[in-house]
Amino acid sequence: MTTYPNTEETIQLIQELVSIPSPSGYTDNVIQFVEDYLTKRDVDTYRNRKGGLIATLPGQDTTRHRMLTAHVDTLGAMVKEVKGNGRLKIALIGGFKFNSIEGEYCRIHTAGGHDITGTILMHQTSVHVYKDAGTAERNEDNMEIRVDARVENADDVRALGIEVGDFxxxxxxxxxxxxxxxxxxxxxxxxxxxxxxxxxxxxxxENITLPYTTHFLISNNEEIGYGGNSNITPETVEYLAVDMGAMGDGQATDEYTVSICVKDASGPYHLGLRNHLVELARKNNIGYQLDIYPYYGSDASAAIRAGHDIVHGLVGPGIDSSHAFERTHEASLTNTEHLLYHYIQSEMV
Structure with a gap:
């Protein structure tokens, strides 16, 4: 029997997923990748009108359902202005700071269907020219994309097919x-x-028969607040978001365990479900941490705000430097996979 979790396989899958561009609003390609992966395994799926993907595994109890969700949309940007000097102003998609993308390579996805590369830089980058190169504010006015093409003005840029609104x-x-x-x-x-x-x-x-019909929502608008707030069946009792654990000063979350969130900016998560997850972790020798994420919201909290009558929770691998240069460890992936494996086979709270 194949060893599970197969961490190497999980990491390979992560590498494939992160290599598919998918800022919120531009997720068709990565959703297609996930859909193809599941279709090859004869899993029933359908897309909602927002473009997210729902997969369903039947269970013994069809009157009470579970839903697990993870989001495939990412941070990104959009062309805000084609400047007279041939560079591009950008508007951010998602909650992050301009300093976290300074010097980053990027791709402009044109409406015509082709990509053009570039680099995100401060306008005042050259220390040989700009006295305030180190002190100027990293903001929408000062940050720009240097396009990898011979362009000297806005007309040259538009001749490439680049326009306001390109992702x-x-x-x-x-x-x-x-x-x-x-x-x-x-x-x-x-x-x-x-x-x-x-x-x-x-x-x-493993031909596992789940105790409850279980849905898996691959949402595509979480970074802008509403990825998982719809397409929840009325039979759904438990709704578990699987999302990153936030690390930093005062946080318990680390890169080696599964993080179980007890509260984020939306308020506390369901106490009974939290205790159930902790019990499963302890019973199965799964490394975990309980934590509060102060500036965070999940697909589960979006579902609660939308008015769904559900028991909601949030778990995930610990991710360092969230919304910037992120990192985790295979131990955290393994602990998260183990907890979810036992959770979907357990009785409801």
């Missing part, structure tokens, strides 16, 4: 290390998407 994606720069780390942009939340795909695969390979 901009960031180079993930994905790497793995011999010490077990994977570092890349967009581990939030493609690491969790890979984990859910691996979980579905294992259920099939």
């Amino acid at each position: 901009v994606s960031f180079d993930p720069r994905v790497e793995t290390t011999d010490s077990g780390f994977i570092k890349s942009r967009h581990l939030d939340d493609k690491a969790s998407v890979a984990i859910l795909l691996q979980l579905i695969k294992r259920v099939q390979e």
Whole structure:
């Protein structure tokens, strides 16, 4: 029998996912990748009108359902202005700071269907020219894209097919290390998407009969607040978001365990479900941490705000430097996969 979790396989899947550009609003290609992955395994799927993907595994109890969700959309940008000097102003998609993308390689996805590369820089980058190169504010007025083409004015840029509203994606720069780390942009939340795909695969390979019909929502608008707030069946009782655990000063979350969120900016998560997850972790020797994420919202909290009568929770691998140059460890991926494996086979709270 195949060893599970197969961490190498999970990491390979993460590498494939983060390499597909998918800022919120530009997710068709990555949704197609996930759909193809599941279709090959004869999993029933359908797309909602927002473009997200729902997969369903039947269970013994069809009157009460579970839903697990992870989001495949990422941070990104959009062309805001074609400047007279041939450079581009950008508007951010998602909650992050301009300083986290300074110097990053990017791709402009034109409406005509082709990509043009560039680099995100301060206008005042050259220290040989600009006295305030180090002190000028990193903001929408000062940051711009240097297009990798011979352009000297706005007309030259538009001749390439670039226009206001074109999506901009960031180079993930994905790497793995011999010490077990994977570092890349967009581990939030493609690491969790890979984990859910691996979980579905294992259920099939082991011919597991789940106690409840279980849905898997691969949402595509989480970074802008509403990815998982719809397409929740009325039979759904438990709704578990699988998303990154936030690390930093005062946080318990680390890169080696599964993070179980007890509260974020939306308020506390369901106490009974939280306690159930902790019990499963303890019973199965799964490394975990309980934590509060102060500036965070999930697809589960979006579902609650939308008025769904559900028991909601949030777990995920610990991710360092969220919304910037992210990193996690294979141990965190493994602990998260183990917890979800036992959770979907457990009784409801």
